[in-house]
Amino acid sequence: MRFSSLTLEDFGPYKGVQTLDLTGDDGVTIIWGNNGRGKTTLLNAFRYALYGKVYGRNARMAHSLQKIGNWESFDEGKYGFRVSLNMEVDGVDYELTRQYSVRSGVTVPRSDNDYKEDVFLKKGGTFVSPNERDHILQTIMPEKVSRFFLFDAELLGEYEELLNDESAMGPKIKNSIEGILGVPILINGHTDTNEILKEYRKDMSKLARHNQHAEKVGTLLEAKQSELETHEAERDALREELETLKSAKQTIEEEMSRTERIRDLLNQKGRLEETIVSKKAMLSDTLRELQSLTKQAWKGMLGTRIGSVVEELNKAIEELKEKDARHVYSEQLMAELRAGIGSGRCPMCEQPMDNDLICRLEEELKHPKAGFASLTQEEKTNLIEMQARKTQLERLITPNLRDEIRSLEARIAGLKVDISDAEQQLAAVERQLSGVEDMDGIASLVKEYANCVAKISIVEQGIQKQEEKINDIKHLIRELEDQLKKHGGGDLKIAENKRNFCEQLTDIFDKGVELYRERLKDKVEQDASDVFLRISNEPDYCGLRINENYGLSIIHRGGRTIEIRSAGYEHIVALSLIGALHKNAPLQGPIIMDSPFGRLDPDHKEKMVAALPSLSEQVILFVYEDEVDTQLVRRLLGSTLQHEYSLERISAMHTKIIET
Amino acid sequence: MTASNNLAELLLTLEEIRQENYPDIPKSIVERVLLLEYQHQDNRVKGRSLVRKVIKQYLREDES
Numbered sequence: 001m002r003f004s005s006l007t008l009e010d011f012g013p014y015k016g017v018q019t020l021d022l023t024g025d026d027g028v029t030i031i032w033g034n035n036g037r038g039k040t041t042l043l044n045a046f047r048y049a050l051y052g053k054v055y056g057r058n059a060r061m062a063h064s065l066q067k068i069g070n071w072e073s074f075d076e077g078k079y080g081f082r083v084s085l086n087m088e089v090d091g092v093d094y095e096l097t098r099q100y101s102v103r104s105g106v107t108v109p110r111s112d113n114d115y116k117e118d119v120f121l122k123k124g125g126t127f128v129s130p131n132e133r134d135h136i137l138q139t140i141m142p143e144k145v146s147r148f149f150l151f152d153a154e155l156l157g158e159y160e161e162l163l164n165d166e167s168a169m170g171p172k173i174k175n176s177i178e179g180i181l182g183v184p185i186l187i188n189g190h191t192d193t194n195e196i197l198k199e200y201r202k203d204m205s206k207l208a209r210h211n212q213h214a215e216k217v218g219t220l221l222e223a224k225q226s227e228l229e230t231h232e233a234e235r236d237a238l239r240e241e242l243e244t245l246k247s248a249k250q251t252i253e254e255e256m257s258r259t260e261r262i263r264d265l266l267n268q269k270g271r272l273e274e275t276i277v278s279k280k281a282m283l284s285d286t287l288r289e290l291q292s293l294t295k296q297a298w299k300g301m302l303g304t305r306i307g308s309v310v311e312e313l314n315k316a317i318e319e320l321k322e323k324d325a326r327h328v329y330s331e332q333l334m335a336e337l338r339a340g341i342g343s344g345r346c347p348m349c350e351q352p353m354d355n356d357l358i359c360r361l362e363e364e365l366k367h368p369k370a371g372f373a374s375l376t377q378e379e380k381t382n383l384i385e386m387q388a389r390k391t392q393l394e395r396l397i398t399p400n401l402r403d404e405i406r407s408l409e410a411r412i413a414g415l416k417v418d419i420s421d422a423e424q425q426l427a428a429v430e431r432q433l434s435g436v437e438d439m440d441g442i443a444s445l446v447k448e449y450a451n452c453v454a455k456i457s458i459v460e461q462g463i464q465k466q467e468e469k470i471n472d473i474k475h476l477i478r479e480l481e482d483q484l485k486k487h488g489g490g491d492l493k494i495a496e497n498k499r500n501f502c503e504q505l506t507d508i509f510d511k512g513v514e515l516y517r518e519r520l521k522d523k524v525e526q527d528a529s530d531v532f533l534r535i536s537n538e539p540d541y542c543g544l545r546i547n548e549n550y551g552l553s554i555i556h557r558g559g560r561t562i563e564i565r566s567a568g569y570e571h572i573v574a575l576s577l578i579g580a581l582h583k584n585a586p587l588q589g590p591i592i593m594d595s596p597f598g599r600l601d602p603d604h605k606e607k608m609v610a611a612l613p614s615l616s617e618q619v620i621l622f623v624y625e626d627e628v629d630t631q632l633v634r635r636l637l638g639s640t641l642q643h644e645y646s647l648e649r650i651s652a653m654h655t656k657i658i659e660t
Numbered sequence: 661m662t663a664s665n666n667l668a669e670l671l672l673t674l675e676e677i678r679q680e681n682y683p684d685i686p687k688s689i690v691e692r693v694l695l696l697e698y699q700h701q702d703n704r705v706k707g708r709s710l711v712r713k714v715i716k717q718y719l720r721e722d723e724s
Contacts, residue, residue: 138702182670182698189697192708196715498719504682505715508674508690511681516673584669 001140001589002618004086004093006049010070011081012041013655020645020657026617027640030633031657032625033647038655039622040152042647043594044068047150049085049098051143052117065100066112071653079109089140095122096137141589145180148581152594156574174247174549180585181520183513190509197502201225201477204495208484221480228473235466242459249452250548252445259442265429266443272426276419283415290408293401306393313390320383323375330372337361520584521546528552528573528580534611535572537603544576552577571599575608579615590618597627609633613640667698689718 003022008014020042022029033039044054054068069081082099097120106114121133128136141149178184205225208218256263340347341358353361375383433439484492529543532554542557552573554562565573575596582588597605605628612619634641644660674690692714700707 135700135702139699142702182667184701185670185694185697186674188701188704188707189693189711192697192711193693193715195708196712199712501685501719502715504685505689505693508677508682508685509693511677512670512674515677516670519669519673 001087001089003046003590003620004088005084006042006045006086007082007084008045009082009099010073010078011045011048011083012068012070013038013653014041014045014657015070015072015650015654018657021643021659022618022620024642026613027642028612028619028621028637029643029645030621030623030641031645031647032623032630032660033655034624036652037647037649039594039624039647041068042622043150043152043592045083046085046592047146049083049096050137050141050150051146052098052119065117066109066115069100072651080115087140089136092124094124094136094140096120097122142179145176145585147176148180148578148585149589150592151578153571153596153598156571156593156596177550177581178517180581181524182585183517183520186509186513186516190506190513193502193506193509197499197506198225198229200495200499200502204481204484204492204499207491207495217480217483221477221484224473224477224480228470228477231466231469231473235463235470238459238463238466242456242463245452245456245459247549249449249456252449252452254551255442256445256449259445262433262436262439262442263445265433266439269426269429269433272422272429275422276426279415279419279422283412283419286408286412286415290405290412293405293408297401297405299396299401303397306396310390310393310397313386313393317383317386317390320375320379320386323373323379324383326372327374330368331374334365334368337365341365521550523584524550524577524580525552526580527583528576531579531611531614532572532576534614535576535604535607536569537607544573550577568599568601568604571596572604572608575615579611582616588616590620591616592620592622594622595624595627596621597623606632606636609636612637667694670694670698686718689714 005022006020007017008019009017020031031039031042048054048068054065069079073079080099080101082097082101084095084097087094087096097118099118100115101118102109103114103116109115119130119133121128121136123132123136202222202225205218205222208221209215336347340353341361344358345352436442481496485496525544525546528546532544532552533541540557541554541562543555544552545555545561546552554565554569554573556562562569578591582591597608600608609628609632612621646658646660648656648658650656671691671694674694675687678685678687678690693711696710696714697707700710
């Protein structure tokens, strides 16, 4: 599809009737215009002609149409506006006209309600019916894929956001892309042939019911077919759910990859907080222990004095005990000597003692030595008292607490250092985390991912169970059909052939969807990489890699994926994808871009201009004069530059389109 | 520019499956169904009705 011309009448600042001629060969048309001259309005003119909608500059909301009319014409009593788009589709010329005119009976329109809209489509010079008009318009450029044809920098930015934040929009953009690439054509083919297959299956069962012998089998067959339909519907619903879950899983994976550093910081934060709590608990316990020991510390301080008193007591006790022992020993010795004197024999060696010796011994026994005296009563009392005192004092002696206290104090100091270190680290981590939004959401990603994986597994099991049931039922149906063959006549044979035909046709479309999808992804990846490498000036980037949702990542020649890319590169990647989609889409048409160079540096602008003709066969650009150098554009595009227009100011509300 | 160039990609994919798995199914019927689906993406009821018509017509011819 190619636009041949756009004619505007009182549309925005385009007062009166003005035409943009777009005829020519493949190439680029550039419309130069500074701010306020009506570049966005021209983009809206295309959108209005095709879809009857006009977008505001900063919102993707339909604009009030009354405000689109030219104000000067309005003041002159000429109300409403008209846009005509001439295009050529598959060799056929079309003229699409959409006009907004005042309803009969309204003298001065005050709101959209005072206007009516009429749409006409001429095909090869002949007006077509409204139904055919709508059908043709839907076929050549459906609104749902318009974002790939008609866009400005803002919409491109929105598109990049969709690529980055696929949590909500992933499936939507995937559907949109598959829409432009033609996947729904195959899906519809499968759905429709499958529905027709069901009808042929039912026909078979009905035929069987008319056959007396086969009636029972036919009834059973019908029941099984109905059961099969239920399970197929259940399986399809689960497949759809699986697609959604897979897309969500990928989004989480990408989010996890994107937030890896933040999650690491959050983990660090968690660990540090745990450390602080645990060390503080230990500190508290140790302080209590120290407090308890301190209460007994006075005992330790008296220990030395008590020790010396106990030592003195021990000495005195030992002296008295020794004296008592000596006395006991001497008493024993004297008893033995007396026994020896009495027997005249030595008590030790049993030898006879002479009289002299006996006399001398008797003399000595009469005068015992003072050192062997027994304890006096006073000494005995002293001994008992001293022993009691010693026991009491020994109870007061406790082990030396000083070392233990010092050890506790060292432990407390260590814990305090650990706590302050951890608190400092925590503060540093918290500083790094400041400004991070939705920390709870990021922290819960791992849990979310695990939930998603678990759900996928459950749904996959569900699909598998349904598939098993479907296969079992199909097997049963075949058996029943075999039975019917035996009982049935030629009609049944014909019905069976028809069913087999539909079954095979359905399977061709079913298998086609997956095969086409896989091939498309490869082609889109390759073509987007080609466009990207033409525009990118970074030699280390070697291409783009496509994911399940047709999102594209930049690949470094070392094989690494570039996770964080600049706004300019986001722009280039988005344009590369659009170029690739155009190359691979069954629906092909012009690309119309408003101010597309804003984010690009001069080198990239140059490469982008050079790559424009490869994006689509017809490219229409609205640019302001300083956005890109005029001479450079002319030199780079050469013969592919088909038309140049400038939007010239007549007044604030009147712009003239002039071909340069 | 023609849409059929790229539509051919869709047909090529289906043709590959047809040739490999169901060579008895005529290429023409697959192509006709695909074309109808392409032409009537905006009107699914009409699309299905026309696909049904084409299949029934083919099967009737096949029967006779």
